[in-house]
Every structure is written in C-alpha cells, then in structure tokens.
Amino acid sequence: MRAVALGGGHGLHATLTALRRITKDVTAVVTVADDGGSSGRLRRELGLLPPGDLRQALAALSAAEDGGTLWAEVFQHRFGGSGALTGHTVGNLLLAGLFEVLGDPVAGLDEASRLLGISGRVLPMSAEPLDIEGEVTGLEPDGTASRIRGQVAVASTPGQVRRITLHATGRPGSRPVACPEAVEAVLSADVVFLGPGSWFTSVLPHLLVPELHDALVRTSATKVVILNLEPQPGETAGFSPERHLDVLFEHAPRLRVDAVIADRDSVPTPASLRRAAAALGGRAHLASVAAPGVGGRHDPDALAGCVRDALGLTECEREGQ
Structure with missing residues (x-):
C-alpha cells in the first residue's frame, strides 16, 4: 500500500x-513555513528550507523510538549550553549541510533517508x-x-x-x-x-x-x-x-x-x-x-x-x- x-x-x-x-x-x-527555534535561525541565516519538521518526519520513519540505529538517536540530539549551537539539533544541522552541498533539498532528504536506513521517503511540500x-x-x-x-x-x-x-x-x-x-x-x-x-x-x-x-x-x-x-x-x-x-x-x-x-x-x-x-x-x-x-x-x-x-x-x- x-x-x-x-x-x-x-x-x-x-x-x-x-x-x-x-x-x-x-x-x-x-x-516548510516554520520560522521559529532552530529551524527559523537556520532559515534566516542560510536562506534554506526550515529543517525541523523534515527532521521530525525522518525520525518518525527511522523507528528511533523503537530502539533504532545510533544514527537515528544522534539525528535527534539537541545541543545544550549557551553558545552558538544551543537549541540546534544534529539533524537540523546535517540537513542544512546536505541542502547546501547538494543544492537540492529533495536530494538532501533522500541522502538523509539512506543514512538512517529509511524505506519510505520525506519530501518538502515546496x-x-x-x-x-x-x-x-x-x-x-x-x-x-x-x-x-x-x-x-x-x-x-x-x-x-x-x-x-x-x-x-x-x-x-x-x-x-x-x-x-x-x-x-x-x-x-x-x-x-x-x-x-x-x-x-x-x-x-x-x-x-x-x-x-x-x-x-x-x-x-x-x-x-x-x-x-x-x-x-x-x-x-x-x-x-x-x-x-x-x-x-x-x-x-x-x-x-x-x-x-x-x-x-x-x-x-x-x-x-x-x-x-x-x-x-x-x-x-x-x-x-x-x-x-x-x-x-x-x-x-x-x-x-x-x-x-x-x-x-x-x-x-x-x-x-
């Protein structure tokens, strides 16, 4: 199905x-309209798609909550502290990097899916x-x-x-x-x-x-x-x-x-x-x-x-x- x-x-x-x-x-x-938190910061600073909701969808399909891979756990890790990384998740930063390097958010999301071993697919609506x-x-x-x-x-x-x-x-x-x-x-x-x-x-x-x-x-x-x-x-x-x-x-x-x-x-x-x-x-x-x-x-x-x-x-x- x-x-x-x-x-x-x-x-x-x-x-x-x-x-x-x-x-x-x-x-x-x-x-892809999020303008708050980590996603909003990356969107404003880099002009990229806000990655947070995309990351959440990847996490849901990766079975991280069912004891998935180490990558799935790291993907959802959020930095603490009081520096520039405070509030950012590893997944948000990784997606931002993939979007910049590949120049295509769809290709970036497909690559992230392969990294996490996902059989489904995550796409932006725009x-x-x-x-x-x-x-x-x-x-x-x-x-x-x-x-x-x-x-x-x-x-x-x-x-x-x-x-x-x-x-x-x-x-x-x-x-x-x-x-x-x-x-x-x-x-x-x-x-x-x-x-x-x-x-x-x-x-x-x-x-x-x-x-x-x-x-x-x-x-x-x-x-x-x-x-x-x-x-x-x-x-x-x-x-x-x-x-x-x-x-x-x-x-x-x-x-x-x-x-x-x-x-x-x-x-x-x-x-x-x-x-x-x-x-x-x-x-x-x-x-x-x-x-x-x-x-x-x-x-x-x-x-x-x-x-x-x-x-x-x-x-x-x-x-x-």
Missing part, C-alpha cells in the same frame, strides 16, 4: 509512526521556504480583523484565526510552487492522510499550494483526515471536531474525503461529526486512539488499528459503538 501523509511537527510524526505499522511504502509531504499570513479577529478593540505574518505568530496568537494565506518568502502575493515529487506522490498514492497537527500552520498550508491542492482533488487515492485530540490555544481554541472539517472545506471547497478518524472521548456530539464528515463525502470513524496518560498524543498502535478499519484492511475493536 502506497501511503502519503501531509502535515508537519508532532501531528505528522504521529501519523507516520502509525503508518509504519501498516506499510513500508510511506511518503511524508512536509510543510522546494523553497514559505510564509504564512493569518487573518485574525479578537486583537483589535473594535473587532476588526488583523493580519499577522509567520508560523510562530499565527500558532501563538491570542486571537482567533479565521483564514490563512501562503506565499514564497519575500514575495507577498506570490503563488507558492509545489515540489514536483510531492505532487507525483499524491497522484500515485493508494491512500492520502491529512492531519493531525496544528490545523492552520501544519495541515491547511498543503491545500494552499495550487499544484498540491489540485493533486489532492484529482488523486484516486482514498483520502483520510485524522482529527486532533484537543483544540489548540490560539489556532483552534473553542473549535469542535466538526468545526475543523468546516475550516478544511472553507480553504478547499473542491476537496472530498473518504474517512474521518477521531478519538471517541474527544467528540462531544458524534452525530454532528458524522454529518460534517458526510458533507465532505466521507464517514466518521470513532475509536479510542489517545495515548493513555499522555495529554494530546495519539497512541500509534491504536491509531494504526483504526486506520486499518477505515481502509477496510481488518476488523477493528468496536467497543462502545
């Missing part, structure tokens, strides 16, 4: 970790860094909408994000250009996943890259949306599970999905979610997929089981349904 997962950060890591339990043919298509702009309400006393720029600013705003736009760095109003390999991966996939993750800064940006959006609409792959376990302050504060789907439709009205996966305990009104999923052409699948005792994290085994059920690969536990 050829699986493609789109997203970024911890949400994409959760999907990839679950998919590793189902198939070895996994491709991650990763957002070969150039992108900027996110958000339309936010609740920041002005008169209630007018404000525009804020940058992934960190959008993700941490005390206001309510309404919409986002995406453009190439330094070229406001420009159309972002998709990575051709990412477009081809979506078109040739058997199943494509969106979410979980920061909805406005990790999930929705893929729908705002025109070629990638068109590929998601045209692909014959089964399309699955995995919802977050809880709303995120700033980005989706106060959102119901079905509101996440409404926002998805608002940014990509032509997109249709086949399945929506959600944690049973995170859905106050299952009937509302089922209606929202049906409006997008899909069916809601509710199961216990949260990691016990770990707030806001999916359990990879449980999520893999629910994915199998949603795809009709096996019989899933149906307690409480």
Whole structure:
C-alpha cells in the first residue's frame, strides 16, 4: 500500500509512526513555513528550507523510538549550553549541510533517508521556504480583523484565526510552487492522510499550494483526515471536531474525503461529526486512539488499528459503538 501523509511537527510524526505499522511504502509531504527555534535561525541565516519538521518526519520513519540505529538517536540530539549551537539539533544541522552541498533539498532528504536506513521517503511540500499570513479577529478593540505574518505568530496568537494565506518568502502575493515529487506522490498514492497537527500552520498550508491542492482533488487515492485530540490555544481554541472539517472545506471547497478518524472521548456530539464528515463525502470513524496518560498524543498502535478499519484492511475493536 502506497501511503502519503501531509502535515508537519508532532501531528505528522504521529501519523507516520502509525503508518509504519501498516506499510513500508510511506511518503511524508512536509510543510516548510516554520520560522521559529532552530529551524527559523537556520532559515534566516542560510536562506534554506526550515529543517525541523523534515527532521521530525525522518525520525518518525527511522523507528528511533523503537530502539533504532545510533544514527537515528544522534539525528535527534539537541545541543545544550549557551553558545552558538544551543537549541540546534544534529539533524537540523546535517540537513542544512546536505541542502547546501547538494543544492537540492529533495536530494538532501533522500541522502538523509539512506543514512538512517529509511524505506519510505520525506519530501518538502515546496522546494523553497514559505510564509504564512493569518487573518485574525479578537486583537483589535473594535473587532476588526488583523493580519499577522509567520508560523510562530499565527500558532501563538491570542486571537482567533479565521483564514490563512501562503506565499514564497519575500514575495507577498506570490503563488507558492509545489515540489514536483510531492505532487507525483499524491497522484500515485493508494491512500492520502491529512492531519493531525496544528490545523492552520501544519495541515491547511498543503491545500494552499495550487499544484498540491489540485493533486489532492484529482488523486484516486482514498483520502483520510485524522482529527486532533484537543483544540489548540490560539489556532483552534473553542473549535469542535466538526468545526475543523468546516475550516478544511472553507480553504478547499473542491476537496472530498473518504474517512474521518477521531478519538471517541474527544467528540462531544458524534452525530454532528458524522454529518460534517458526510458533507465532505466521507464517514466518521470513532475509536479510542489517545495515548493513555499522555495529554494530546495519539497512541500509534491504536491509531494504526483504526486506520486499518477505515481502509477496510481488518476488523477493528468496536467497543462502545
């Protein structure tokens, strides 16, 4: 089964970790708009793709959390101290070096995959860094909408994000250009996943890259949306599970999905979610997929089981349904 997962950060890591339990043919298509932390520093200083989310995807596919290779462990090592390397990870620096030496982020990521012994593939959604702009309400006393720029600013705003736009760095109003390999991966996939993750800064940006959006609409792959376990302050504060789907439709009205996966305990009104999923052409699948005792994290085994059920690969536990 050829699986493609789109997203970024911890949400994409959760999907990839679950998919590793189902198939070895996994491709991650990763957002490239991060402007904070180590990634933001390398992006500003070197003009390269922010490597952090790409590194996280490589780590998820390397099975580092299952006692993988020494390289997989070193790749995730973050420097401490108080010098110039403070906060940087080895993987971020290695990817930056590969991008500069090879002059091609896709070739650099493929080389990193070989180093880590990964059977899948990690691709950027665009070969150039992108900027996110958000339309936010609740920041002005008169209630007018404000525009804020940058992934960190959008993700941490005390206001309510309404919409986002995406453009190439330094070229406001420009159309972002998709990575051709990412477009081809979506078109040739058997199943494509969106979410979980920061909805406005990790999930929705893929729908705002025109070629990638068109590929998601045209692909014959089964399309699955995995919802977050809880709303995120700033980005989706106060959102119901079905509101996440409404926002998805608002940014990509032509997109249709086949399945929506959600944690049973995170859905106050299952009937509302089922209606929202049906409006997008899909069916809601509710199961216990949260990691016990770990707030806001999916359990990879449980999520893999629910994915199998949603795809009709096996019989899933149906307690409480």
